[in-house]
Amino acid sequence: xNVVGVDVGATKIATGVVSSEGKVLGRVRRPTARTSEKxxxxxxxxxxxxRDGFExxxxxVAVPGLLLSQESIVVYSPNLHAIEGIRLKDELEPxxxxxxxxxxxNSAAAWGEFRFGAGRGANxxxxxxxxxxxxxxxxxxxxxxxxxxxAGGELGHVTIxxxxxxxxxxxxxxxxxxxxxxxxxxxxxxxxxxxxxxxxGRLAIEREVLGxxxxxxxRDGDEVALSVLKEVGRWLGIGLAGFVNVFNPEVVVxxxxxxxxxxxxLECAREEIYVRARSPGRDLVEVKEAALGLDSGVIGAAxxxxxxxxxxxx
Amino acid sequence: xNVVGVDVGATKIATGVVSSEGKVLGRVRRPTARTSEKxxxxxxxxxxxxRDGFExxxxxVAVPGLLLSQESIVVYSPNLHAIEGIRLKDELEPxxxxxxxxxxxNSAAAWGEFRFGAGRGANxxxxxxxxxxxxxxxxxxxxxxxxxxxAGGELGHVTIxxxxxxxxxxxxxxxxxxxxxxxxxxxxxxxxxxxxxxxxGRLAIEREVLGxxxxxxxRDGDEVALSVLKEVGRWLGIGLAGFVNVFNPEVVVxxxxxxxxxxxxLECAREEIYVRARSPGRDLVEVKEAALGLDSGVIGAAxxxxxxxxxxxx
Numbered sequence: 226x227n228v229v230g231v232d233v234g235a236t237k238i239a240t241g242v243v244s245s246e247g248k249v250l251g252r253v254r255r256p257t258a259r260t261s262e263k264x265x266x267x268x269x270x271x272x273x274x275x276r277d278g279f280e281x282x283x284x285x286v287a288v289p290g291l292l293l294s295q296e297s298i299v300v301y302s303p304n305l306h307a308i309e310g311i312r313l314k315d316e317l318e319p320x321x322x323x324x325x326x327x328x329x330x331n332s333a334a335a336w337g338e339f340r341f342g343a344g345r346g347a348n349x350x351x352x353x354x355x356x357x358x359x360x361x362x363x364x365x366x367x368x369x370x371x372x373x374x375x376a377g378g379e380l381g382h383v384t385i386x387x388x389x390x391x392x393x394x395x396x397x398x399x400x401x402x403x404x405x406x407x408x409x410x411x412x413x414x415x416x417x418x419x420x421x422x423x424x425x426g427r428l429a430i431e432r433e434v435l436g437x438x439x440x441x442x443x444r445d446g447d448e449v450a451l452s453v454l455k456e457v458g459r460w461l462g463i464g465l466a467g468f469v470n471v472f473n474p475e476v477v478v479x480x481x482x483x484x485x486x487x488x489x490x491l492e493c494a495r496e497e498i499y500v501r502a503r504s505p506g507r508d509l510v511e512v513k514e515a516a517l518g519l520d521s522g523v524i525g526a527a528x529x530x531x532x533x534x535x536x537x538x539x
Numbered sequence: 540x541n542v543v544g545v546d547v548g549a550t551k552i553a554t555g556v557v558s559s560e561g562k563v564l565g566r567v568r569r570p571t572a573r574t575s576e577k578x579x580x581x582x583x584x585x586x587x588x589x590r591d592g593f594e595x596x597x598x599x600v601a602v603p604g605l606l607l608s609q610e611s612i613v614v615y616s617p618n619l620h621a622i623e624g625i626r627l628k629d630e631l632e633p634x635x636x637x638x639x640x641x642x643x644x645n646s647a648a649a650w651g652e653f654r655f656g657a658g659r660g661a662n663x664x665x666x667x668x669x670x671x672x673x674x675x676x677x678x679x680x681x682x683x684x685x686x687x688x689x690a691g692g693e694l695g696h697v698t699i700x701x702x703x704x705x706x707x708x709x710x711x712x713x714x715x716x717x718x719x720x721x722x723x724x725x726x727x728x729x730x731x732x733x734x735x736x737x738x739x740g741r742l743a744i745e746r747e748v749l750g751x752x753x754x755x756x757x758r759d760g761d762e763v764a765l766s767v768l769k770e771v772g773r774w775l776g777i778g779l780a781g782f783v784n785v786f787n788p789e790v791v792v793x794x795x796x797x798x799x800x801x802x803x804x805l806e807c808a809r810e811e812i813y814v815r816a817r818s819p820g821r822d823l824v825e826v827k828e829a830a831l832g833l834d835s836g837v838i839g840a841a842x843x844x845x846x847x848x849x850x851x852x853x
Contacts, residue, residue, distance in 0.1 A: 291817070300818070301817070301818065347687075349686055349687045366682065373662060373789045373820075376787040376820045377784075377785060377787035377820075378787075382816075382817060384699050384778075384780065384815060385698050385699065385701055386699075386700060387774075387777050397815075463698050464698075466698065467696070467697030467698055470693035470696040470697060471675070471677075471692065471697060471785075473687050473688055473691035474686065501698060501710045502710075503605065503690070503693060504605075504615065506691075506693075
């Protein structure tokens, strides 16, 4: 039975009809609206368009932010306030007219990689999504870790440097403040001003440097941009080393939009894990780039969609 | 059916016959031997003594260090090298002549508090044991988190200050390096030299200050000792805040021998959690002292003992 997976992001709603083998059979993308009403009707419309012509057994909508799973309400979504405070299942299910599941977007991405991506065959997986912020999803003994309220898995918000820079969450020194796409851009801006003759330095004179600029410049051979990616990779590794000690996973999957610079970033993260984490966990763990790329969320959401009996359909 | 729980520590082997209600009906304690052979025979003898006169269905031995659960071999036990490298189940079961389970000591303590102590009624619990080092045990969705090799739950070895002091594990800036009993003693020694007229300062001139000295002096009203406990409590809270964000537990239980100074230590940890962790998890979580005290390990081990069918007996 095919299933529809929906990944609601800050800028776009990605939907896909996903087969029982985890293949995306059809896609629809729509921009994310900024008001709650339009956001909801945009999701309904995208689902209706994408399922057209397919037999579909259920839908799962993955949403960004802190989701109280029982009430299916997002209480905090820094990049998509329009989704906060709505009883998503109650609002959307009557419109969609299919069994509807609501999930956190990073949990969905973790589950996608676990079932059909870089974590196939593992029982324990840690997923870290690098984007504007850092999201996390954790699979333990083959089960998603949600925690008591569904608010677990916030891997971006562990302190790795107690007196470090202020994080978007209000805390200081979170992993997110050192290794998100935003942090890559910010650090690049600082380094650029010290190295004005580098490609990075020249760009920074023209405009604000973004995480993706750093990735691109590093790939084009700019040593300064590369050094920023390496530095961020080491911070990432400091956080991941802790997760290796705590979860003893077979695989850590790094995904999200800011992982374009995968190679050097992950290489430095791996080195730091090897220095900081303990045997035998550090010897076992593989640190991989997300195999499903930006489809992790859509495919993972589909794999979490439940049928009328309450069981997953894929 | 009664069960025997065994908690193997660096200095003593604590055993108890535990009832199905989690009550300790009888106890035997023996010193821990320093050679593998004597250690094993000491465990066997303690079990034989404690079960005398009771009907007992099984035994669980909880051991310190990194336990590969499938092979029941401890690969690393910094404070009890004699236990390393032995196939514990294979060696002990024929002597004990009862179904035998081997567990990690902090996992057992977590399970004890979950079933019969401060975590009763919770589904998600984080246990942190403060002793010579810091151990951890995690219950998620009512299940112990072991990880792929049984090496998970190492909550003492997450980096909270990247360039911090060297930890016993070789890493820098681990939670253990800031908030273990050893760390309390070390920090007290530093502070004492700046405050030679305090009770702490006078003690430090006579001999090395231990974690338990700090607790005692703080309870007796020494402001300097109290300030050390508060500082350590804040570091503990920095680590715990990350666990609240990652696990979203209903309860965090702090136990172990170095929690004698519970009050001010935990109070400062709670304040730090409130500053650093996110809603709604920080609003839900209760941070409690272990209700079973030093019995967490014995009772928890008993509750993890399996019968011939492979099911837990309690």
